[in-house]
Amino acid sequence: MGEHKIKKTLKQIFSHPIPTNIEWKNIENLLEHKGFKIENTKKNHMKIKSNSGQELVLIVHGHEINSKDEIVKLKHFLQENGISEESIL
Known part of the structure; x- marks a missing residue:
């Protein structure tokens, strides 16, 4: 996944509303790129x-x-693991 798509996916996750x-495939690629x-x-x-052992279970439809x-x-x-809206830049 290219850097542009990773940034776009992060922006979507942190957007409001x-x-x-x-x-899911974009989220999966982002997470794998970040080492999850x-x-x-x-x-x-x-x-x-x-990497620190924290776990999260998501339901994907x-x-x-x-x-x-x-x-x-x-x-x-993501925030608990040091990834924030600022890391988009």
């Missing part, structure tokens, strides 16, 4: 693990995350 249609490990734990559940709650969980998880 919260989007409800971020493509992703595991499909069961139908529609993706476990994300940071089809090919996108379409729940504001899931986007907020992801946003907070």
Whole structure:
């Protein structure tokens, strides 16, 4: 995934109002680019693990995350791992 798409995906996650249609593949590529490990734990559940051992489970519907709650969980998880809106620049 190119740097432009990574920045665009980060911008979507941190945007306001919260989007409800971020493509999962773009999020997956962003997370892998940032060093996170992703595991499909069961139908529609993706476990994300940071290098520090923190974990987050997101529910993915089809090919996108379409729940504001899931986007907020992801946003907070990224912030806890040192990734913020400022890291877009």
